Amino acid sequence: MKYVSTRGGMAAIPFSEILLEGLARDGGLAVPESIPQVSSEMLASWRSLSYAELAAKVLGLFITDIPEQDLAQLTGAAYNTRVFNNENIVPLKPLSNGITLVGLSEGPTLAFKDMAMQFLGQLFEYVLTRKNTTLNILGATSGDTGSAAEYALRGKKGVSVFMLSPAGRMSAFQRAQMFSLQDENIHNLSVHGVFDDCQDIVKALSGDLAFKEEFHLGAVNSINWARISAQVVYYFWAWLRATSTESQQVSFAVPSGNFGNILSGHIARSMGLPIRRLVLATNENNVLEEFFRTGVYSPRSAEQTYATSSPSMDISKASNFERFVYDLVGRDAGKVKALWESLERNGSFDLSELKPLFEEKFGFVGGQSSHADRLQTIKSVYEQDNILIDPHTADGVKVARQFTEEGIPMLVLETALPAKFTETIQEAIGQPAPVPEHLQDLASLPQKVTVMDCNTEHVRSYIQEHAQL
Numbered sequence: 001m002k003y004v005s006t007r008g009g010m011a012a013i014p015f016s017e018i019l020l021e022g023l024a025r026d027g028g029l030a031v032p033e034s035i036p037q038v039s040s041e042m043l044a045s046w047r048s049l050s051y052a053e054l055a056a057k058v059l060g061l062f063i064t065d066i067p068e069q070d071l072a073q074l075t076g077a078a079y080n081t082r083v084f085n086n087e088n089i090v091p092l093k094p095l096s097n098g099i100t101l102v103g104l105s106e107g108p109t110l111a112f113k114d115m116a117m118q119f120l121g122q123l124f125e126y127v128l129t130r131k132n133t134t135l136n137i138l139g140a141t142s143g144d145t146g147s148a149a150e151y152a153l154r155g156k157k158g159v160s161v162f163m164l165s166p167a168g169r170m171s172a173f174q175r176a177q178m179f180s181l182q183d184e185n186i187h188n189l190s191v192h193g194v195f196d197d198c199q200d201i202v203k204a205l206s207g208d209l210a211f212k213e214e215f216h217l218g219a220v221n222s223i224n225w226a227r228i229s230a231q232v233v234y235y236f237w238a239w240l241r242a243t244s245t246e247s248q249q250v251s252f253a254v255p256s257g258n259f260g261n262i263l264s265g266h267i268a269r270s271m272g273l274p275i276r277r278l279v280l281a282t283n284e285n286n287v288l289e290e291f292f293r294t295g296v297y298s299p300r301s302a303e304q305t306y307a308t309s310s311p312s313m314d315i316s317k318a319s320n321f322e323r324f325v326y327d328l329v330g331r332d333a334g335k336v337k338a339l340w341e342s343l344e345r346n347g348s349f350d351l352s353e354l355k356p357l358f359e360e361k362f363g364f365v366g367g368q369s370s371h372a373d374r375l376q377t378i379k380s381v382y383e384q385d386n387i388l389i390d391p392h393t394a395d396g397v398k399v400a401r402q403f404t405e406e407g408i409p410m411l412v413l414e415t416a417l418p419a420k421f422t423e424t425i426q427e428a429i430g431q432p433a434p435v436p437e438h439l440q441d442l443a444s445l446p447q448k449v450t451v452m453d454c455n456t457e458h459v460r461s462y463i464q465e466h467a468q469l
Ligand SMILES: *Cc1c(COP(=O)(O)O)cnc(C)c1O
Pocket: 111, 112, 113, 144, 145, 222, 255, 256, 257, 258, 259, 260, 261, 262, 312, 313, 392, 415, 416
């Protein structure tokens, strides 16, 4: 299996060569040259596998330059009960009216980003050891991604993490989660500024190519293909648990921000997994819902991006969307390149002539949810089913309810646990979310964090002093 760029300007290269890269050199995103297909026989033979075993099978279709046995060891080390707080790794939890939650939040940071990141942590260590090199991950976070990366890479050989976060702007739970890590290779830098200031410092340092090369800087952002492929696995897992025959269809509803999670669903469906619909749910930042309704893609400015009560979905543009558009236009890299050029020029593009394909060919439908919807959905699920869902998952359930069909299980991806967003839970049901037992002493653990001014040069010297070379 080789990978090419959505904009056509990259020679086909194997998985391990795209692993540590961000954008392709031509500004596009890496995609597999062709989508591997699964047969009914394969699906039937996968029913008895554990999550880790299934992950090795599915990932083996995308990663052909790592021996099967090694891959199975990596997935075994990533997906087990020492890391995940549930014996099934991903439990399915039925609600009423044909809806079932797919529990993707049993990992160390209580959000679905652990699903891909834990595998990435194993993979990075493996590849860096074999290449005899090191990597210093530099990133900015306002919550979920940064902590998932830190928990996945803590204590791993050959890699360090430098994670910038806006001082005083994360919840007490998020701070405790990140700053209680005492591992030497994890560096929390709390910057006097807002998230965008942190992001600007990261951009400035990674854009300094000499510095980037000398200090082996890398990133683990949402466009990383290894993350997308690791997420494909749970679509297979959930389908295998929710069906008993190989022809039975299910639909998935996915709370979406950067289009990473649902893109993995699109890949699973393109591989031949019997998925009827992919239901995209956004919050008030509805740039994607708008696309699937109108065919016009029109990213927002920072001022037009609202801070909502499902904050991990507060995006202005959807960084993985280009990979779907590539398939939508018939995998024509020239067309993708032209579309993104017109996006640069005009701030939007119009694919409304392809609208009939969105649902008919690709199964996509969309909807959006508001703060009031989230509160109402959290409350109603709690009252009907005695299950507490987080605000992001609530966006998914709200939109899923519009698209349930008789005889087709509707699987909603649970993207976080409510304990992470307890203020909104309090508002919805009048009481806080329970903290999982194994995390109850988190707030009292000692914290390790370096506070610094919002100044690129201060961050640069910190990295110079602490990077692994
Ligand atoms: C990241 C995140 C999302 C959005 O996922 P995308 O892959 O960006 O679409 C939704 N919910 C939670 C809790 C998240 O952390």
